[in-house]
Amino acid sequence: MTELIFSLAVGILTASGVWLLLRPRTFQVIIGLSLLSYAVNLFIFGMGRLRTEAPPVIANIEAIDPALYTDPLPQALVLTAIVIGFAMTALFLVVLLASRGLTGTDHVDGREDT
């Protein structure tokens, strides 16, 4: 059940993200990119396999049974990906505003379709 919901979430986020990415307004593009980044982050997380009640951090060093723990690496990767994706989205937002200010339109081509 978890797997189904998880994969549906990734799929819906990706589909909406791609659709918005192909829209002509800059705001739609940035929301699309954000949705895509959520989908990608969830996907990376899922690559460590979905486990419940399994901590990623090993508490005591003696008597480790790896089967009791989940893979911590994808979680570390997700953190990095979130930070980088967030920074890039913020940067894109600035360029978007500059484009809006310079061209006077929020169309991605900088001019309205006639």
Add this chain to the structure above:
Amino acid sequence: MKGLAEHLIIVPVLLPLLSGAVMLLLNERSRIIKGGIGVATTVALLIVSIMLLRLADLAPATSGGPGVSVYQLGNWPAPFGIVLVLDRLSALMLVLTSVLGLASLLFSLARWHRAGPRFHTIFQLQLMGLNGAFLTGDLFNLFVFFEVLLAASYGLVLHGDGIVRVKAGLAYIAVNLTASFLFLIGASLAYGVTGTLNMADLAIRVPALAPGEISLVAAAAAILGTAFLMKAGAWPLNFWLPTTYAAASAPAAAMFAIMSKLGVYVILRLWTLVFGPEAGALAGFGGTWLLVGGMLTIVFGTVGILASQSLPRLAGCSVLVSSGTLIAAIGTGNETVIGAALFYLVSSTLGIAALFLLIELVERLRDPGADVLAVTMEAYGGGDDDEPQNDEVGIAIPATIALLGGSFIACALLLSGLPPLSGFIAKFAIMAAMFKVDGPAVQATTWTMVGLLTVSGLATLIAMTRSGISSFWARMDDSIPRVRVIEMIPVLALLLLCFGLTVAGGPTMQYMEATTQALRIPQGYVKGVLTPERSGPEQGDDNQ
């Protein structure tokens, strides 16, 4: 001393980071100090990368090893920690990066670094990202360095401001963000299947996969490949490239000449490593795609060159031709062809960078007064108030035009691949290698490739002649462009380097062949990364 030499590998990453950070602390007005720090750092980078090149080239002779030097970050052994790997290929790319970096930086000192804030810091971070991406041996670390250099390149694209740059930058950032997401999906999928992100470890684990998992790895490789082909500018993922490169300021565009080569480098590295002849069911995976995609890129670039109305766009389209040639050569999967292609990579990157810098100077012939740059520079309060003396340095003699024209001819010869410059040797070597591989029965792909190379050269020659005539043989009035010595030196230096490549063609080609021979046997790389030699007890003390 031995310990210090070991740490040389990380210098190309740390040095630009440090100087970039220091320059952030300085006031935006103190451009002379910033420029000084920038040039000093870049010269130091050039020296370090040449030392690393010698290290990589001489390594087999001294230690009997595979010519791979490994730097373990935090001293964690390879599959667990992140490693920096130096071999001939990465050393070559490092030298190329620092040569281009120095040339662009010197060029920017004349005017461009005054056209916007924090140019020098962004420039150093760009160098850091490029160097790191060339050195790293870890897939996710590669992603991080990609993002560093992309973030810096977003800044460089927008440097100088103006509607054209913002519009081009918008598309550029959107495309590259999407490519980064593809990169992440591919990398994490590869991790999910193989359980490793280390490139050398991947090369071991991929052939040992169960049949059910192979298709997943193939999917991961295809997604990763798409991301890298986007950076490299392969058709049909390259419509953003000529516009962006044409819109960027000259020094930034010259740096971007190596950025598209980064995509080519990663494809070459991963593809030879993971999908080499030892890869079992996946050996040579996607080779046909690379070959055909590369050829289509050449066609697209050639048409673009012929259709270009302006010189910057023409240069942007030559980037595509150069990328296409390289991708197609990698797609053949033959080491002699790839060796020749590496020579072509160096020659064409230098030539295109020189052309981007030169175009900026030639454009002044056409439109001396109304320069967008002048406006932005005034808007930033730079220009005359700051350094009143510098404007008198410009030489206003007809020799300027002779120099510009001569350099333009040299660029045309380089890019179209005519003798006597290195472009000819490179293209000739690729063609000769392809014929040699086929033997007496020449295959259709070889004929197509040779035909495309020739036609693209002819198209470049026609287009460059046309724009050369309209630039240099046009009505001059009495306005001779003011070109500073410091703007001319980088262009001439890059062209002289290409001439040097021609003269030293033999040794350079030997180096390239040694490089591809090492690439053909990925076991050397794998062994070097996973079981690095522990040389002597004194080094163990250093690391504690």
